[in-house]
Amino acid sequence: MNATPDRRTAARALLILAGAVHVTALACALSGSESGAAWFYDLAWWPYIVAVDAIVYLRSGRSLLLTRPRTFALLAVWSAAFWLAFEVVNFRLQNWYYVGIPADWLARGPGVFLSFATVLPGIFETLELLACLRVAERVRTRPCELSPRLLRALSIAGLAFLVLPLAFPRHAYPLIWGALVLLAEPWLAARGERSLLRLCARGEPATIVRLLLAGAVCGVLWESWNHLALARWIYTVPFFEDSKLFEMPYLGFVGFPPFALECFTFARLLVALRLVPEWELDQPPTASSAVARQNIGAVCALALSIPAIVAVNVWTLRATAPRVAEIPDMPADVAARLASAGVESSARFLERAGDGSLTALVGDVDPERVERWIEAAALMQVKGLGARGLSWLALAGIESVGDLARADPAQLARTLAQELHRRPRGVAPLPTLAELRVWVAGARAQGS
Secondary structure, eight states, X not given: OOOOHHHHHHHHHHHHHHHHHHHHHHHHHHHXXXXXXXXXXXXXXXXXHHHHHHHHHHHHSOOTTTSOHHHHHHHHXXXXXXXXXXXXXXXXHOOEXXXXXXXXXXXXXXXXXXXXXXXXXXHHHHHHHHHHTTXXXXXXXXXXXXXXXHXXXXXXXXXXXXXXXXXXXXXXXXXXXXXXXXXXXXXXXXXXXXXXXXXXXXXXXXXHHHHHHHHHHHHHHHXXXXXXXXXXXXXXXXXXXXXXXXXXXXXXXXXXXXXXXXXXXXXXXXXXXXXXXOSSSOOOOOOHHHHHHHHXXXXXXXXXXXHHHHHHHHHTEEEEOOBGGGSTTOOHHHHHHHHHTTOOBHHHHHHHHXXXXXXXXXXXXXXXXXXXXXXXXXXXXXXXXXXXXXXXXXXXXXXXXXXXXXXXXXXXXHHHHHTGGGOOTTOOOOOOHHHHHHHHHHHHHHHO
């Protein structure tokens, strides 16, 4: 596919624009800008995807976004549905949760969808870039035969990889990340569809090597950009809670390369089911009947995504971004005065307390009362526990970061369980023991 002058100009413009947006978002997040940090994940990933797509086009004349925009859009829609399936599984596994999400539902719902829509495009654009750079181009292996017995064995293993994590989530949770590959690849291979198994059988592992590298690259980007974002996820992976890079346990990074294989298999499954056009190879224009099928599929993906996002907000979202108005005993008029001065978040409140300008903003208030507000604001910031966490910790008599740092998570869990009948109406569910361990570790790290 040859690049046209108009598209090359568009690619250059998109590359410059995407770079500018990404750098601006990064600068805002690093400078402490609340709006920049709140939306940093989307403002980092989408410019990356656009920039890589433009680079690929300028080098090869191929592009998902510039030459196959409809395919790109379909992959983005299915990407959200794909990741939301893992979110639903996580209701059982409880390996991660979200904090710092905007309280405004009208902004939060689309923001969640746009975040999850980056998964497949991010992996595949990185895969295309590695192909343009000719990574692993000459790698070959000995061809092999895909016997029916082997395909059956892989399918049975895939079923085990799906069932065991749901039955024994604490110990078998890693298996879920290989279930789709083992279940779908034998079916794809038996039908003669392009698949990981077919590539192995032909002795052409270049795509697989690039996928593993793309998963590693995207994994580092996911975790580093999540670390800078106000709206972010926190892991509570059993047995690996104490050793982390960013928010991910060190060993967890090993899972990103295989996850890229899952993404590829899912996309090939969509192609085989005629729900997405061929996105790797050049193909003739899609027939109108196929377009209708793909459009219906995309609508179904959207329809399935909406209740899943609602469920994530109920079960996996643990705290919204901490606000000054949520600080206990904060009078409404004082909160309004602070908001008019641009102090709406607890983080900004702590900044004003640190630079000595808070006194003028709160007015004639007892200094001891202001000190309690400061302690509450600081506590809300620990691992994004927010107003929800603050309300639970108050039941256990914990009112400061120091109190939390000295607490024993197991004893704290027992105390909160005993106080459950006193839970205020509207407060989100009782914190899990894993979540309490995250809070205590965060408080201790903050005090060290």
